[in-house]
Amino acid sequence: MTIKSLAVLFVAATMPHLVAAEQLPTQPQHANAQDLIEVFEKSGGKHPGIRKGHAKGVCAVGEFVGSEQAALYTNSLLFSGATIPAVMRFSMAGQNPIVPDSSRSPRGLGVKFSLPNGGVHHIAMLSTPMFGANSPESFLGLMRAGAPDEQGKRDPARVAAYRAAYPDTQPQADWLMNNPIPRSYKDVHYYGVHTFFFKNEAGVEVPARYSLEARDGYHGLDETDLDALGNDFLAARLQDELATAPAYFDYYITLAEEGDNLLDPSQTWPEERERVLLGTLKVTTSGGEACTPINFDPNIISAGVRSSDDAVLKIRSPAYAISFARRLTGK
Known part of the structure; x- marks a missing residue:
């Protein structure tokens, strides 16, 4: 019997009124993009024309400028120092387009x-420094x-x-429980969670995340105010904040x-790892439909950056493509 099996049996033994042994969840042996889309729809319901993941969100626009030291690490045009137009989407996790904005998620x-050459470069991030599982199979099971x-x-x-049996699914849940709910989309740090390789003009390549x-730092909500805020305050709050001043995010x-594990997005690296500032994103306005036709696949990147073999990162492209196609066709 495996350690994971013993962990599940322990949960069942200590909480027999909650989980019957024959109902214990298991991890699938294989997961594909179609499996993920189907479980998204089962979990959040079918919402025609809506993204299957991060269903609730708001568009924004701004610009990005690379830093002087960026050329030491990558020759991507994104970090050339030119002013790069940016379209973005801030969102809530999950498949429910009416999820409360105060959700601990x-x-x-x-x-x-x-980019100046007509190309594009995408990034996709979460407000947690880790993903919710170490593999597509573990995530699908969760x-x-x-x-x-x-x-x-x-x-x-x-x-x-399931979390007891597959402990790779626990760190993100712990992080969410131990950190305050963000007060605004602009008062959050966002993380790419996956490893990418950055290559400079000399051909030197380094793995990094x-x-x-947020330049103004992370700010959480006073939970005593949650009832007064209601379920839909984030989009309006962002619009009001940007009307006063732009929001700035530094790209590290x-x-x-x-x-360091380069292939497991559920693991974080030690805090003492070297960090390098490669540029700054300036967010100027929000609202509108500029991001609606965009599929924010993080594997769509420019020369000078390449994706790792992280299985979760790799499956995002076909899963995003299925979601995108269904959204455009109203399914």
């Missing part, structure tokens, strides 16, 4: 940069454990049992060192 940010049954009821005990960090890469 990740926020998302996808950005499309339009989503299935949390999905409602035929009567529309969810079973939190199944999720707890990127992040966009964190450099890997020997021994």
Whole structure:
């Protein structure tokens, strides 16, 4: 019997009134993009014409300028120092387009940069420094454990049992419980969670993870104010904030060192890793439909940056493509 199996049995033994042994969730042996889209729809319901993940969000526009030291790490046109137009989407995690803005869940940010040569470069991030699982299979199993049954009821005990059996799914949940709910989309640090390789003009390539960090810092909500805020305050708050002044996010890469896991997005690297500022994103206005026709696939990137073999990162392209196609066709 595996350690994971023992962990699940322990949960069942200590909470027999919550999880029956025959109902213990298991991790699938294989996951594909279609599986993920189907479980998204089962979990959040079918919403024609809506993104299957990060269904609720708001568009914004701005610009990006690379830093002077960026050329030491990459020759991507994104970091050339030119002013690069940016279209972005701030969002709530999940498949529900009416999820409350006060939910204790990740926020998302996808950005499309339009490069001087006519090309594009995308980034996609979460407000947690890690992803919710270490593989597509583990993530699919977690989503299935949390999905409602035929009567529309969810079973939190199944999720707890699954997390006990597959501890790679626990760090993100712990982070969300131990950090305040963000007060605004602009008061959040966003993380790429996956490893990418950055190559400079001399051909030197380094593995790193990127992040966009709010220049004004991370600010959480006073939870006593949640009832007064209601379910839909983030989009209006961002619009009001940008009407007063632009929001700035600094683009950092964190450099890997020997021994760091390059393929597991559920693991964070030690805090003492070297960080380098590669540029700044300026967000000027929000609202409108500029991001609606964009598929924020993080694997759409420019020369000078390449994706790692992280299986979660790789499956995002076909999953995003299915979601994009269904959204455009109203499915």
